[in-house]
Amino acid sequence: MSDYNFAYLDEQTKRMIRRAILKGLAIPGYQVPFASREMPMPYGWGTGGVQVSAAVLTPDDTFKVIDQGADDTTNAVSIRRFFQKTAGVAVTEATSEASVIQTRHRIPEQDLRADQILVYQVPIPEPLRFLEPSEVETRKMHALEEYGLMHVKLYEDISQHGDIATAYAYPVKVEGRYVMDPSPIPKFDNPKLEMAGIQLFGAGREQRIYAIPPYTQVVSLDFDDYPFQPTKADHACDLCGAEDSYLDELIVDDAGGRMFMCSDTDYCATRRKQGHVGAQGVPYKEDAA
Amino acid sequence: MTPLLQVETIAKFYGSRIGCADVSFDLYPGEVMGIVGESGSGKSTLLNCLAGHLTPDRGAVRFDTRAQGLRDTITMSEPERRMLGRTDWAFVHQHARDGLRMNVSAGGNVGERLMAVNARHYGDIRNEAIDWLGRVEITEDRIDDRPTAFSGGMQQRLQIARNLVTGPRLVFMDEPTGGLDVSVQARLLDLLRGLVREMNLSAIIVTHDLAVVRLLADRLMVMKDGHVIETGLTDQVLDDPQHAYTQLLVSSVLQV
Ligand SMILES: Nc1ncnc2c1ncn2[C@@H]1O[C@H](COP(=O)(O)OP(=O)(O)OP(=O)(O)O)[C@@H](O)[C@H]1O
Ligand SMILES: [Mg+2]
Ligand SMILES: [Zn+2]
Numbered sequence: 001m002s003d004y005n006f007a008y009l010d011e012q013t014k015r016m017i018r019r020a021i022l023k024g025l026a027i028p029g030y031q032v033p034f035a036s037r038e039m040p041m042p043y044g045w046g047t048g049g050v051q052v053s054a055a056v057l058t059p060d061d062t063f064k065v066i067d068q069g070a071d072d073t074t075n076a077v078s079i080r081r082f083f084q085k086t087a088g089v090a091v092t093e094a095t096s097e098a099s100v101i102q103t104r105h106r107i108p109e110q111d112l113r114a115d116q117i118l119v120y121q122v123p124i125p126e127p128l129r130f131l132e133p134s135e136v137e138t139r140k141m142h143a144l145e146e147y148g149l150m151h152v153k154l155y156e157d158i159s160q161h162g163d164i165a166t167a168y169a170y171p172v173k174v175e176g177r178y179v180m181d182p183s184p185i186p187k188f189d190n191p192k193l194e195m196a197g198i199q200l201f202g203a204g205r206e207q208r209i210y211a212i213p214p215y216t217q218v219v220s221l222d223f224d225d226y227p228f229q230p231t232k233a234d235h236a237c238d239l240c241g242a243e244d245s246y247l248d249e250l251i252v253d254d255a256g257g258r259m260f261m262c263s264d265t266d267y268c269a270t271r272r273k274q275g276h277v278g279a280q281g282v283p284y285k286e287d288a289a
Numbered sequence: 290m291t292p293l294l295q296v297e298t299i300a301k302f303y304g305s306r307i308g309c310a311d312v313s314f315d316l317y318p319g320e321v322m323g324i325v326g327e328s329g330s331g332k333s334t335l336l337n338c339l340a341g342h343l344t345p346d347r348g349a350v351r352f353d354t355r356a357q358g359l360r361d362t363i364t365m366s367e368p369e370r371r372m373l374g375r376t377d378w379a380f381v382h383q384h385a386r387d388g389l390r391m392n393v394s395a396g397g398n399v400g401e402r403l404m405a406v407n408a409r410h411y412g413d414i415r416n417e418a419i420d421w422l423g424r425v426e427i428t429e430d431r432i433d434d435r436p437t438a439f440s441g442g443m444q445q446r447l448q449i450a451r452n453l454v455t456g457p458r459l460v461f462m463d464e465p466t467g468g469l470d471v472s473v474q475a476r477l478l479d480l481l482r483g484l485v486r487e488m489n490l491s492a493i494i495v496t497h498d499l500a501v502v503r504l505l506a507d508r509l510m511v512m513k514d515g516h517v518i519e520t521g522l523t524d525q526v527l528d529d530p531q532h533a534y535t536q537l538l539v540s541s542v543l544q545v
Binding site for chain 1: 367371390393396406407409415432
Protein backbone atom coordinates (compact mmCIF):
# COMPACT_ATOMS: atom_id res chain seq x y z
CA MET A 1 0.00 0.00 0.00
CA SER A 2 2.80 2.42 0.82
CA ASP A 3 4.28 1.67 -2.61
CA TYR A 4 1.51 3.75 -4.19
CA ASN A 5 0.26 7.27 -3.96
CA PHE A 6 -3.40 7.36 -2.86
CA ALA A 7 -5.48 5.75 -5.63
CA TYR A 8 -2.30 4.88 -7.59
CA LEU A 9 -1.98 8.10 -9.66
CA ASP A 10 0.33 10.89 -8.52
CA GLU A 11 -1.25 14.10 -7.29
CA GLN A 12 -0.28 16.12 -10.35
CA THR A 13 -1.95 13.64 -12.70
CA LYS A 14 -5.08 13.60 -10.55
CA ARG A 15 -5.21 17.39 -10.63
CA MET A 16 -4.93 17.33 -14.42
CA ILE A 17 -7.79 14.82 -14.60
CA ARG A 18 -9.90 16.84 -12.16
CA ARG A 19 -9.45 19.91 -14.35
CA ALA A 20 -10.72 17.92 -17.32
CA ILE A 21 -13.67 16.69 -15.22
CA LEU A 22 -14.56 20.23 -14.13
CA LYS A 23 -14.37 21.46 -17.69
CA GLY A 24 -16.58 18.55 -18.74
CA LEU A 25 -19.15 19.45 -16.08
CA ALA A 26 -19.07 23.07 -17.20
CA ILE A 27 -19.77 22.07 -20.82
CA PRO A 28 -22.19 19.12 -20.54
CA GLY A 29 -21.61 16.45 -23.20
CA TYR A 30 -18.43 18.06 -24.57
CA GLN A 31 -15.47 15.71 -24.96
CA VAL A 32 -12.48 17.11 -23.08
CA PRO A 33 -9.08 15.78 -24.18
CA PHE A 34 -6.81 14.63 -21.35
CA ALA A 35 -3.40 13.02 -21.13
CA SER A 36 -4.41 9.46 -20.37
CA ARG A 37 -1.88 7.51 -18.27
CA GLU A 38 -0.81 3.93 -18.51
CA MET A 39 -2.61 1.92 -15.87
CA PRO A 40 -1.54 -1.52 -14.67
CA MET A 41 -4.36 -3.16 -16.61
CA PRO A 42 -5.32 -3.57 -20.28
CA TYR A 43 -7.33 -0.82 -22.07
CA GLY A 44 -10.37 -3.07 -22.46
CA TRP A 45 -10.65 -3.06 -18.68
CA GLY A 46 -11.73 0.51 -18.55
CA THR A 47 -8.59 2.48 -17.84
CA GLY A 48 -10.47 5.71 -18.65
CA GLY A 49 -13.02 4.98 -15.95
CA VAL A 50 -10.29 3.88 -13.53
CA GLN A 51 -8.41 7.15 -13.99
CA VAL A 52 -11.58 9.18 -13.41
CA SER A 53 -12.39 7.14 -10.30
CA ALA A 54 -8.83 7.64 -9.06
CA ALA A 55 -9.21 11.40 -9.48
CA VAL A 56 -12.53 11.67 -7.61
CA LEU A 57 -12.04 9.12 -4.80
CA THR A 58 -11.33 10.37 -1.26
CA PRO A 59 -10.39 8.22 1.74
CA ASP A 60 -13.97 8.52 3.05
CA ASP A 61 -15.62 7.15 -0.08
CA THR A 62 -17.39 3.85 -0.44
CA PHE A 63 -16.70 2.35 -3.84
CA LYS A 64 -18.79 0.01 -5.96
CA VAL A 65 -17.99 -1.47 -9.38
CA ILE A 66 -20.47 -3.02 -11.76
CA ASP A 67 -19.88 -4.71 -15.07
CA GLN A 68 -23.03 -5.39 -17.14
CA GLY A 69 -24.92 -4.76 -13.92
CA ALA A 70 -23.05 -7.37 -11.90
CA ASP A 71 -20.59 -6.82 -9.05
CA ASP A 72 -18.98 -10.24 -9.36
CA THR A 73 -17.45 -10.37 -12.86
CA THR A 74 -13.67 -10.60 -13.20
CA ASN A 75 -13.50 -7.03 -14.46
CA ALA A 76 -15.58 -5.60 -11.61
CA VAL A 77 -13.76 -7.61 -8.95
CA SER A 78 -10.33 -6.58 -10.25
CA ILE A 79 -11.12 -2.87 -10.35
CA ARG A 80 -12.71 -3.01 -6.88
CA ARG A 81 -9.62 -4.78 -5.51
CA PHE A 82 -7.36 -2.31 -7.26
CA PHE A 83 -8.81 0.63 -5.34
CA GLN A 84 -9.09 -1.35 -2.11
CA LYS A 85 -5.39 -1.92 -2.40
CA THR A 86 -4.21 1.45 -3.71
CA ALA A 87 -6.68 3.76 -1.93
CA GLY A 88 -7.79 1.68 1.02
CA VAL A 89 -11.38 2.78 0.44
CA ALA A 90 -14.40 0.88 1.71
CA VAL A 91 -16.18 -1.15 -0.95
CA THR A 92 -19.75 -2.29 -1.26
CA GLU A 93 -22.10 -4.08 -3.62
CA ALA A 94 -25.10 -2.08 -2.41
CA THR A 95 -25.96 0.81 -4.76
CA SER A 96 -27.47 2.84 -1.93
CA GLU A 97 -24.32 2.60 0.19
CA ALA A 98 -21.83 3.61 -2.51
CA SER A 99 -20.63 7.18 -2.95
CA VAL A 100 -18.67 6.42 -6.13
CA ILE A 101 -19.84 3.77 -8.59
CA GLN A 102 -17.76 2.76 -11.58
CA THR A 103 -19.75 1.06 -14.28
CA ARG A 104 -19.53 -0.63 -17.61
CA HIS A 105 -22.66 -1.17 -19.73
CA ARG A 106 -25.36 -0.29 -17.16
CA ILE A 107 -26.90 2.39 -14.97
CA PRO A 108 -28.10 0.99 -11.62
CA GLU A 109 -31.86 0.43 -11.43
CA GLN A 110 -32.11 2.30 -8.17
CA ASP A 111 -32.23 6.08 -8.61
CA LEU A 112 -28.95 7.72 -7.65
CA ARG A 113 -28.83 10.55 -5.13
CA ALA A 114 -27.16 13.95 -5.33
CA ASP A 115 -24.28 12.72 -3.16
CA GLN A 116 -23.37 9.90 -5.53
CA ILE A 117 -21.02 9.87 -8.54
CA LEU A 118 -21.39 7.44 -11.43
CA VAL A 119 -18.21 6.84 -13.43
CA TYR A 120 -18.57 5.21 -16.85
CA GLN A 121 -15.95 3.24 -18.73
CA VAL A 122 -16.13 4.38 -22.35
CA PRO A 123 -14.61 2.46 -25.26
CA ILE A 124 -15.42 4.92 -28.12
CA PRO A 125 -16.42 8.43 -27.02
CA GLU A 126 -17.13 9.89 -30.47
CA PRO A 127 -20.75 9.28 -31.56
CA LEU A 128 -20.03 10.52 -35.10
CA ARG A 129 -17.05 8.19 -35.59
CA PHE A 130 -19.18 5.49 -37.21
CA LEU A 131 -19.86 7.62 -40.30
CA GLU A 132 -17.08 10.20 -40.23
CA PRO A 133 -13.60 8.75 -39.64
CA SER A 134 -11.83 12.13 -39.63
CA GLU A 135 -11.21 13.49 -36.13
CA VAL A 136 -10.69 17.01 -37.50
CA GLU A 137 -14.07 16.86 -39.21
CA THR A 138 -15.99 15.43 -36.22
CA ARG A 139 -14.58 18.15 -33.96
CA LYS A 140 -15.74 20.74 -36.45
CA MET A 141 -19.18 19.13 -36.56
CA HIS A 142 -19.47 19.37 -32.76
CA ALA A 143 -18.19 22.94 -32.74
CA LEU A 144 -20.71 24.02 -35.37
CA GLU A 145 -23.55 21.79 -34.14
CA GLU A 146 -23.71 19.99 -37.47
CA TYR A 147 -25.44 16.83 -36.33
CA GLY A 148 -27.36 15.78 -39.45
CA LEU A 149 -25.05 12.78 -39.77
CA MET A 150 -26.32 11.31 -36.50
CA HIS A 151 -29.76 11.02 -38.05
CA VAL A 152 -28.26 9.45 -41.17
CA LYS A 153 -27.16 6.62 -38.88
CA LEU A 154 -30.69 6.26 -37.49
CA TYR A 155 -32.08 6.47 -41.03
CA GLU A 156 -29.81 3.60 -42.06
CA ASP A 157 -31.04 1.62 -39.07
CA ILE A 158 -34.68 1.99 -40.02
CA SER A 159 -34.09 1.35 -43.73
CA GLN A 160 -32.21 -1.87 -42.94
CA HIS A 161 -34.16 -3.20 -39.96
CA GLY A 162 -37.55 -1.54 -40.23
CA ASP A 163 -36.96 0.19 -36.93
CA ILE A 164 -34.19 1.93 -35.01
CA ALA A 165 -32.15 -1.17 -34.22
CA THR A 166 -29.48 0.64 -32.22
CA ALA A 167 -29.89 -1.00 -28.82
CA TYR A 168 -26.70 0.13 -27.05
CA ALA A 169 -24.73 3.38 -27.04
CA TYR A 170 -27.85 5.10 -28.29
CA PRO A 171 -26.93 8.73 -29.12
CA VAL A 172 -28.29 11.56 -27.00
CA LYS A 173 -28.29 15.35 -27.13
CA VAL A 174 -27.22 16.94 -23.86
CA GLU A 175 -28.80 20.20 -22.68
CA GLY A 176 -29.84 21.00 -26.25
CA ARG A 177 -26.25 21.31 -27.40
CA TYR A 178 -23.73 18.45 -27.67
CA VAL A 179 -24.52 15.06 -29.13
CA MET A 180 -22.97 12.42 -26.89
CA ASP A 181 -22.34 8.70 -26.81
CA PRO A 182 -23.65 7.43 -23.46
CA SER A 183 -21.22 4.45 -23.63
CA PRO A 184 -22.61 0.99 -24.41
CA ILE A 185 -25.48 1.06 -21.93
CA PRO A 186 -28.74 -0.43 -23.25
CA LYS A 187 -31.10 2.26 -24.56
CA PHE A 188 -33.43 1.14 -21.77
CA ASP A 189 -31.09 3.08 -19.47
CA ASN A 190 -31.16 6.31 -21.51
CA PRO A 191 -34.02 7.95 -19.58
CA LYS A 192 -32.00 7.45 -16.40
CA LEU A 193 -29.27 9.73 -17.76
CA GLU A 194 -31.34 12.59 -16.35
CA MET A 195 -30.53 12.06 -12.69
CA ALA A 196 -29.59 13.68 -9.39
CA GLY A 197 -26.08 12.21 -9.32
CA ILE A 198 -22.99 13.39 -11.16
CA GLN A 199 -22.09 11.34 -14.24
CA LEU A 200 -18.51 11.20 -15.47
CA PHE A 201 -17.32 9.39 -18.59
CA GLY A 202 -13.72 8.33 -19.15
CA ALA A 203 -12.20 6.92 -22.35
CA GLY A 204 -8.60 5.82 -21.74
CA ARG A 205 -7.37 4.79 -25.16
CA GLU A 206 -9.11 7.75 -26.84
CA GLN A 207 -8.03 10.15 -24.09
CA ARG A 208 -11.38 11.85 -23.57
CA ILE A 209 -13.41 12.79 -20.50
CA TYR A 210 -16.97 14.10 -20.60
CA ALA A 211 -19.72 14.65 -18.07
CA ILE A 212 -23.38 15.19 -17.33
CA PRO A 213 -24.06 17.43 -14.31
CA PRO A 214 -27.06 16.66 -12.06
CA TYR A 215 -30.53 17.32 -13.48
CA THR A 216 -29.27 18.01 -17.00
CA GLN A 217 -31.60 17.53 -19.94
CA VAL A 218 -30.64 14.45 -21.96
CA VAL A 219 -32.70 13.68 -25.07
CA SER A 220 -32.38 10.48 -27.11
CA LEU A 221 -32.31 11.25 -30.84
CA ASP A 222 -35.13 9.94 -33.00
CA PHE A 223 -37.53 10.67 -35.87
CA ASP A 224 -41.03 12.12 -35.49
CA ASP A 225 -42.50 8.95 -36.98
CA TYR A 226 -40.03 6.60 -35.22
CA PRO A 227 -39.91 7.93 -31.66
CA PHE A 228 -37.28 6.72 -29.20
CA GLN A 229 -38.33 3.68 -27.20
CA PRO A 230 -36.39 2.44 -24.16
CA THR A 231 -37.14 -1.23 -24.78
CA LYS A 232 -36.41 -4.28 -22.65
CA ALA A 233 -37.40 -7.94 -22.79
CA ASP A 234 -41.17 -8.22 -22.32
CA HIS A 235 -40.93 -10.27 -19.14
CA ALA A 236 -40.71 -9.99 -15.39
CA CYS A 237 -37.57 -11.10 -13.55
CA ASP A 238 -37.87 -14.84 -12.85
CA LEU A 239 -36.01 -14.43 -9.57
CA CYS A 240 -37.52 -11.32 -7.98
CA GLY A 241 -40.56 -10.62 -10.14
CA ALA A 242 -39.50 -7.07 -11.02
CA GLU A 243 -41.27 -5.75 -14.10
CA ASP A 244 -39.38 -2.48 -14.37
CA SER A 245 -35.78 -3.68 -14.53
CA TYR A 246 -33.48 -4.49 -17.43
CA LEU A 247 -33.26 -8.26 -17.89
CA ASP A 248 -30.60 -10.70 -19.01
CA GLU A 249 -31.75 -13.84 -20.75
CA LEU A 250 -30.17 -17.07 -19.63
CA ILE A 251 -30.34 -20.51 -21.25
CA VAL A 252 -30.71 -22.85 -18.28
CA ASP A 253 -30.75 -26.36 -19.77
CA ASP A 254 -30.19 -28.32 -23.00
CA ALA A 255 -33.93 -28.43 -23.65
CA GLY A 256 -33.98 -24.75 -24.53
CA GLY A 257 -35.29 -23.70 -21.15
CA ARG A 258 -34.67 -20.06 -20.47
CA MET A 259 -34.82 -17.67 -17.65
CA PHE A 260 -34.97 -13.90 -17.34
CA MET A 261 -33.25 -12.15 -14.49
CA CYS A 262 -32.34 -8.61 -13.49
CA SER A 263 -28.99 -7.62 -14.97
CA ASP A 264 -28.55 -5.40 -11.87
CA THR A 265 -27.62 -8.08 -9.33
CA ASP A 266 -27.81 -5.74 -6.35
CA TYR A 267 -31.29 -4.61 -7.32
CA CYS A 268 -32.46 -8.22 -7.66
CA ALA A 269 -30.91 -9.36 -4.38
CA THR A 270 -32.34 -6.38 -2.53
CA ARG A 271 -35.81 -7.14 -3.81
CA ARG A 272 -35.51 -10.80 -2.90
CA LYS A 273 -34.37 -9.85 0.58
CA GLN A 274 -37.51 -7.76 0.81
CA GLY A 275 -39.54 -10.89 0.07
CA HIS A 276 -40.29 -10.52 -3.65
CA VAL A 277 -40.27 -13.83 -5.49
CA GLY A 278 -40.29 -14.35 -9.28
CA ALA A 279 -41.84 -17.17 -11.32
CA GLN A 280 -38.75 -19.41 -11.03
CA GLY A 281 -37.41 -17.90 -7.86
CA VAL A 282 -36.97 -19.38 -4.48
CA PRO A 283 -37.43 -17.27 -1.35
CA TYR A 284 -34.25 -15.44 -0.38
CA LYS A 285 -31.96 -17.12 2.13
CA GLU A 286 -28.86 -15.47 3.51
CA ASP A 287 -26.53 -18.37 2.58
CA ALA A 288 -28.03 -18.83 -0.89
CA ALA A 289 -27.13 -15.32 -2.00
CA MET B 290 -30.76 42.62 -61.53
CA THR B 291 -28.49 41.50 -58.68
CA PRO B 292 -25.95 38.90 -59.72
CA LEU B 293 -26.19 35.59 -57.86
CA LEU B 294 -22.42 35.48 -57.65
CA GLN B 295 -19.98 38.32 -58.06
CA VAL B 296 -16.33 37.33 -58.43
CA GLU B 297 -13.77 40.06 -58.10
CA THR B 298 -10.05 39.72 -58.90
CA ILE B 299 -9.62 36.34 -57.27
CA ALA B 300 -6.07 35.01 -56.92
CA LYS B 301 -4.71 31.84 -55.34
CA PHE B 302 -1.05 30.87 -55.16
CA TYR B 303 0.57 27.64 -54.09
CA GLY B 304 3.80 29.03 -52.69
CA SER B 305 5.26 30.89 -55.63
CA ARG B 306 3.30 28.77 -58.14
CA ILE B 307 0.21 30.43 -59.54
CA GLY B 308 -3.09 28.58 -59.08
CA CYS B 309 -5.30 31.21 -60.61
CA ALA B 310 -5.08 35.00 -60.75
CA ASP B 311 -7.06 38.10 -61.58
CA VAL B 312 -10.35 36.32 -62.25
CA SER B 313 -13.48 38.46 -62.22
CA PHE B 314 -17.01 37.75 -63.48
CA ASP B 315 -20.68 37.98 -62.55
CA LEU B 316 -23.08 35.06 -62.67
CA TYR B 317 -26.78 35.84 -62.91
CA PRO B 318 -29.62 33.63 -61.68
CA GLY B 319 -30.42 30.83 -64.10
CA GLU B 320 -27.08 31.17 -65.87
CA VAL B 321 -24.64 28.34 -66.51
CA MET B 322 -20.99 29.32 -66.76
CA GLY B 323 -18.51 26.92 -68.32
CA ILE B 324 -14.81 27.01 -67.48
CA VAL B 325 -12.49 25.28 -69.95
CA GLY B 326 -8.75 25.03 -70.31
CA GLU B 327 -5.95 22.49 -70.41
CA SER B 328 -4.78 20.47 -67.45
CA GLY B 329 -3.12 22.64 -64.83
CA SER B 330 -4.68 25.87 -66.14
CA GLY B 331 -6.29 26.58 -62.75
CA LYS B 332 -9.91 25.52 -63.31
CA SER B 333 -10.27 23.44 -60.14
CA THR B 334 -8.35 25.97 -58.08
CA LEU B 335 -10.75 28.69 -59.17
CA LEU B 336 -13.84 26.55 -58.58
CA ASN B 337 -12.67 25.56 -55.09
CA CYS B 338 -12.04 29.21 -54.25
CA LEU B 339 -15.56 30.09 -55.34
CA ALA B 340 -17.13 27.20 -53.40
CA GLY B 341 -15.32 27.98 -50.17
CA HIS B 342 -13.08 24.89 -50.23
CA LEU B 343 -9.95 27.00 -50.71
CA THR B 344 -9.23 30.46 -49.31
CA PRO B 345 -8.02 32.76 -52.09
CA ASP B 346 -5.08 35.03 -51.38
CA ARG B 347 -6.80 38.02 -52.94
CA GLY B 348 -10.21 39.15 -54.13
CA ALA B 349 -13.84 38.80 -53.15
CA VAL B 350 -16.58 36.25 -53.87
CA ARG B 351 -19.99 37.76 -53.16
CA PHE B 352 -23.05 35.55 -53.03
CA ASP B 353 -26.61 36.84 -53.02
CA THR B 354 -27.70 35.33 -49.68
CA ARG B 355 -31.40 34.87 -48.91
CA ALA B 356 -31.31 36.92 -45.74
CA GLN B 357 -28.78 39.64 -46.36
CA GLY B 358 -28.21 39.99 -50.09
CA LEU B 359 -24.65 40.08 -51.42
CA ARG B 360 -22.15 38.85 -48.83
CA ASP B 361 -18.45 38.11 -49.26
CA THR B 362 -18.22 34.36 -48.66
CA ILE B 363 -14.47 34.56 -48.03
CA THR B 364 -14.77 36.84 -45.03
CA MET B 365 -18.02 35.44 -43.61
CA SER B 366 -17.73 33.12 -40.60
CA GLU B 367 -17.01 29.44 -41.18
CA PRO B 368 -20.39 28.30 -39.77
CA GLU B 369 -22.18 30.59 -42.24
CA ARG B 370 -20.07 29.35 -45.12
CA ARG B 371 -20.61 25.70 -44.20
CA MET B 372 -24.32 26.36 -43.89
CA LEU B 373 -24.34 27.70 -47.46
CA GLY B 374 -22.36 24.62 -48.46
CA ARG B 375 -25.16 22.31 -47.41
CA THR B 376 -28.16 24.43 -48.34
CA ASP B 377 -27.88 26.99 -51.15
CA TRP B 378 -24.75 25.55 -52.72
CA ALA B 379 -24.02 22.15 -54.14
CA PHE B 380 -20.74 20.65 -55.27
CA VAL B 381 -20.49 17.79 -57.72
CA HIS B 382 -17.05 16.18 -57.68
CA GLN B 383 -15.39 14.48 -60.61
CA HIS B 384 -14.99 11.28 -58.61
CA ALA B 385 -18.31 10.26 -57.11
CA ARG B 386 -16.54 8.68 -54.14
CA ASP B 387 -15.34 12.16 -53.11
CA GLY B 388 -18.91 13.40 -53.03
CA LEU B 389 -20.72 10.34 -51.64
CA ARG B 390 -20.65 8.41 -48.39
CA MET B 391 -19.72 5.01 -49.72
CA ASN B 392 -20.75 3.21 -46.50
CA VAL B 393 -24.24 4.72 -46.48
CA SER B 394 -27.19 3.56 -48.62
CA ALA B 395 -28.34 5.53 -51.67
CA GLY B 396 -31.37 6.75 -49.72
CA GLY B 397 -29.20 7.86 -46.80
CA ASN B 398 -26.89 9.67 -49.18
CA VAL B 399 -29.75 11.61 -50.72
CA GLY B 400 -31.39 12.18 -47.32
CA GLU B 401 -28.29 13.53 -45.60
CA ARG B 402 -28.70 17.11 -46.75
CA LEU B 403 -32.35 17.05 -45.71
CA MET B 404 -31.41 15.80 -42.25
CA ALA B 405 -28.63 18.40 -42.09
CA VAL B 406 -31.32 21.07 -42.28
CA ASN B 407 -33.38 19.34 -39.60
CA ALA B 408 -35.75 17.08 -41.52
CA ARG B 409 -36.94 14.71 -38.79
CA HIS B 410 -39.67 12.66 -40.44
CA TYR B 411 -38.31 9.37 -41.75
CA GLY B 412 -41.24 8.77 -44.11
CA ASP B 413 -40.93 12.21 -45.70
CA ILE B 414 -37.16 11.89 -46.07
CA ARG B 415 -37.55 8.50 -47.72
CA ASN B 416 -40.23 9.70 -50.12
CA GLU B 417 -38.09 12.64 -51.11
CA ALA B 418 -35.14 10.28 -51.67
CA ILE B 419 -37.28 7.99 -53.85
CA ASP B 420 -38.45 10.98 -55.86
CA TRP B 421 -34.92 12.22 -56.42
CA LEU B 422 -33.53 8.81 -57.28
CA GLY B 423 -36.27 8.61 -59.91
CA ARG B 424 -35.28 11.97 -61.32
CA VAL B 425 -31.74 10.72 -61.89
CA GLU B 426 -33.06 7.43 -63.32
CA ILE B 427 -32.21 5.17 -60.40
CA THR B 428 -35.07 2.81 -59.64
CA GLU B 429 -36.68 2.72 -56.22
CA ASP B 430 -35.57 -0.85 -55.54
CA ARG B 431 -31.95 0.34 -55.34
CA ILE B 432 -32.64 2.82 -52.52
CA ASP B 433 -31.16 0.65 -49.79
CA ASP B 434 -28.07 -0.38 -51.77
CA ARG B 435 -24.74 1.23 -51.09
CA PRO B 436 -23.01 3.22 -53.83
CA THR B 437 -20.28 0.57 -53.91
CA ALA B 438 -22.82 -1.65 -55.66
CA PHE B 439 -23.43 0.99 -58.36
CA SER B 440 -21.74 1.53 -61.73
CA GLY B 441 -19.66 4.69 -62.24
CA GLY B 442 -22.47 6.40 -64.11
CA MET B 443 -25.03 5.52 -61.42
CA GLN B 444 -22.72 6.77 -58.70
CA GLN B 445 -22.39 10.07 -60.51
CA ARG B 446 -26.18 10.35 -60.90
CA LEU B 447 -26.57 9.55 -57.21
CA GLN B 448 -24.11 12.30 -56.36
CA ILE B 449 -26.17 14.73 -58.42
CA ALA B 450 -29.40 13.69 -56.66
CA ARG B 451 -27.73 14.02 -53.26
CA ASN B 452 -26.68 17.55 -54.18
CA LEU B 453 -29.88 18.79 -55.74
CA VAL B 454 -32.35 17.44 -53.15
CA THR B 455 -32.34 20.63 -51.09
CA GLY B 456 -32.95 22.82 -54.14
CA PRO B 457 -29.59 24.63 -54.14
CA ARG B 458 -29.41 28.00 -55.85
CA LEU B 459 -25.89 27.50 -57.15
CA VAL B 460 -24.25 24.28 -58.29
CA PHE B 461 -20.49 23.87 -58.69
CA MET B 462 -19.35 20.97 -60.86
CA ASP B 463 -15.77 19.83 -61.43
CA GLU B 464 -15.55 17.56 -64.47
CA PRO B 465 -18.92 15.90 -63.78
CA THR B 466 -18.58 13.62 -66.79
CA GLY B 467 -14.84 12.96 -66.51
CA GLY B 468 -13.67 9.40 -66.11
CA LEU B 469 -16.88 7.90 -67.51
CA ASP B 470 -17.34 5.86 -70.69
CA VAL B 471 -18.42 7.92 -73.68
CA SER B 472 -21.91 6.39 -73.86
CA VAL B 473 -22.37 6.88 -70.11
CA GLN B 474 -21.19 10.48 -70.47
CA ALA B 475 -23.82 11.18 -73.11
CA ARG B 476 -26.63 9.91 -70.92
CA LEU B 477 -25.40 11.88 -67.89
CA LEU B 478 -25.05 15.01 -69.99
CA ASP B 479 -28.58 14.58 -71.24
CA LEU B 480 -29.85 14.18 -67.70
CA LEU B 481 -27.93 17.22 -66.50
CA ARG B 482 -29.29 19.33 -69.33
CA GLY B 483 -32.84 18.29 -68.41
CA LEU B 484 -32.31 19.16 -64.74
CA VAL B 485 -30.65 22.49 -65.51
CA ARG B 486 -33.62 23.51 -67.65
CA GLU B 487 -36.33 22.09 -65.42
CA MET B 488 -34.94 23.60 -62.21
CA ASN B 489 -33.63 26.73 -63.87
CA LEU B 490 -30.29 25.98 -62.16
CA SER B 491 -27.46 28.39 -61.86
CA ALA B 492 -24.20 26.53 -62.23
CA ILE B 493 -20.48 26.79 -62.78
CA ILE B 494 -19.11 23.82 -64.66
CA VAL B 495 -15.42 23.04 -65.00
CA THR B 496 -14.49 20.70 -67.82
CA HIS B 497 -11.98 20.15 -70.54
CA ASP B 498 -14.64 18.56 -72.71
CA LEU B 499 -15.97 21.22 -75.09
CA ALA B 500 -19.00 19.08 -75.88
CA VAL B 501 -20.09 19.46 -72.25
CA VAL B 502 -20.01 23.25 -72.34
CA ARG B 503 -21.57 23.35 -75.79
CA LEU B 504 -24.57 21.52 -74.39
CA LEU B 505 -24.84 23.06 -70.92
CA ALA B 506 -23.16 26.43 -70.68
CA ASP B 507 -24.62 29.80 -71.62
CA ARG B 508 -21.29 31.50 -71.18
CA LEU B 509 -17.72 30.34 -71.33
CA MET B 510 -14.40 31.29 -69.76
CA VAL B 511 -11.17 29.96 -71.25
CA MET B 512 -8.27 29.60 -68.83
CA LYS B 513 -4.55 29.26 -69.43
CA ASP B 514 -1.75 29.37 -66.87
CA GLY B 515 -4.13 30.51 -64.14
CA HIS B 516 -5.60 33.42 -66.11
CA VAL B 517 -8.83 33.88 -68.02
CA ILE B 518 -7.78 34.61 -71.57
CA GLU B 519 -11.15 34.70 -73.30
CA THR B 520 -14.74 34.95 -72.22
CA GLY B 521 -18.11 35.27 -73.96
CA LEU B 522 -21.27 33.47 -75.00
CA THR B 523 -20.52 29.79 -75.48
CA ASP B 524 -21.42 29.60 -79.15
CA GLN B 525 -19.52 32.76 -79.92
CA VAL B 526 -16.35 31.60 -78.24
CA LEU B 527 -16.50 28.14 -79.79
CA ASP B 528 -17.47 29.22 -83.30
CA ASP B 529 -15.41 32.38 -83.52
CA PRO B 530 -12.55 32.18 -81.03
CA GLN B 531 -10.51 35.37 -80.81
CA HIS B 532 -7.49 34.29 -78.80
CA ALA B 533 -4.90 32.16 -80.52
CA TYR B 534 -4.92 29.63 -77.68
CA THR B 535 -8.71 29.26 -77.87
CA GLN B 536 -8.42 28.69 -81.60
CA LEU B 537 -5.99 25.91 -80.89
CA LEU B 538 -8.22 24.43 -78.22
CA VAL B 539 -11.26 24.46 -80.47
CA SER B 540 -9.46 23.06 -83.47
CA SER B 541 -7.79 20.28 -81.51
CA VAL B 542 -11.23 19.12 -80.45
CA LEU B 543 -12.44 19.22 -84.01
CA GLN B 544 -9.66 16.86 -84.99
CA VAL B 545 -10.78 14.27 -82.42
N1 LIG C 1 -2.41 21.57 -53.71
C1 LIG C 1 -1.58 22.10 -54.62
N2 LIG C 1 -0.31 22.41 -54.28
C2 LIG C 1 0.53 22.98 -55.18
N3 LIG C 1 0.19 23.27 -56.43
C3 LIG C 1 -1.06 22.98 -56.83
C4 LIG C 1 -2.00 22.39 -55.95
N4 LIG C 1 -3.18 22.23 -56.62
C5 LIG C 1 -2.96 22.70 -57.86
N5 LIG C 1 -1.70 23.15 -57.99
C6 LIG C 1 -1.11 23.77 -59.19
O1 LIG C 1 -1.92 24.87 -59.56
C7 LIG C 1 -2.10 24.91 -60.96
C8 LIG C 1 -3.59 24.82 -61.30
O2 LIG C 1 -4.06 23.52 -60.92
P1 LIG C 1 -5.57 23.09 -61.02
O3 LIG C 1 -5.72 21.79 -60.37
O4 LIG C 1 -6.43 24.20 -60.58
O5 LIG C 1 -5.74 22.93 -62.61
P2 LIG C 1 -6.93 22.32 -63.46
O6 LIG C 1 -7.18 23.27 -64.55
O7 LIG C 1 -8.06 21.96 -62.59
O8 LIG C 1 -6.27 21.00 -64.07
P3 LIG C 1 -6.93 19.58 -64.44
O9 LIG C 1 -7.66 19.77 -65.71
O10 LIG C 1 -5.76 18.67 -64.58
O11 LIG C 1 -7.82 19.19 -63.30
C9 LIG C 1 -1.24 23.78 -61.52
O12 LIG C 1 0.00 24.29 -61.85
C10 LIG C 1 -1.15 22.82 -60.36
O13 LIG C 1 0.05 22.09 -60.45
MG1 LIG D 1 -9.08 20.09 -62.11
ZN1 LIG E 1 -34.70 -9.55 -10.30
